[in-house]
Amino acid sequence: MNALVLQRCAECDYVANFWRIGCPRCLGRLEDFDAAGTGVVTTFSIIHRWVERFEPHLPIVLAIIELDEGVEIMSSLVGDDRLQIAVGSPVEIAPEGWSEKPQFRLAAAGSE
Ligand SMILES: [Zn+2]
Incomplete structure (x- = not known):
């Protein structure tokens, strides 16, 4: 199974559709998670x-x-x-x- 990994902000739940260094909404920390696919x-x-x-x-x-x-x-x-x-x-x-x-x-x- 191909995994699809996205990032979610630990502070505000923003989800990024491509890799980012930090949350563009609140500058919070983004964490990888497996998308439902x-x-x-x-x-x-x-x-x-x-x-x-x-x-x-x-x-x-x-x-x-x-x-x-x-x-x-x-x-x-x-x-x-x-x-x-x-x-x-x-x-x-x-x-x-x-x-x-x-x-x-x-x-x-x-x-x-
Ligand atoms: Zn955020």
């Missing part, structure tokens, strides 16, 4: 052509995902059903992907 698609783009080393993964589905923690990140989707993506699709961290970064998959209907 679930969210919904805010927007997406489907890429049919890219540089040669990405050809095995085409079409690549890039998505902005609003995580359950309330922050947005950009990631990509894996899975044979990834082209079924829509705005609002629930997604979850994929157990395996082709990137060293966490990738997502469409969450099964009705799953939590």
Whole structure:
């Protein structure tokens, strides 16, 4: 399982969607935590052509995902059903992907 680590402020609970040295809201100390790994698609783009080393993964589905923690990140989707993506699709961290970064998959209907 790809882990998705975010930072949360120990003072005010601000959650950062990328690594920061301190809380931008209160200058408090940020602590790493494991994100739930679930969210919904805010927007997406489907890429049919890219540089040669990405050809095995085409079409690549890039998505902005609003995580359950309330922050947005950009990631990509894996899975044979990834082209079924829509705005609002629930997604979850994929157990395996082709990137060293966490990738997502469409969450099964009705799953939590
Ligand atoms: Zn703070």
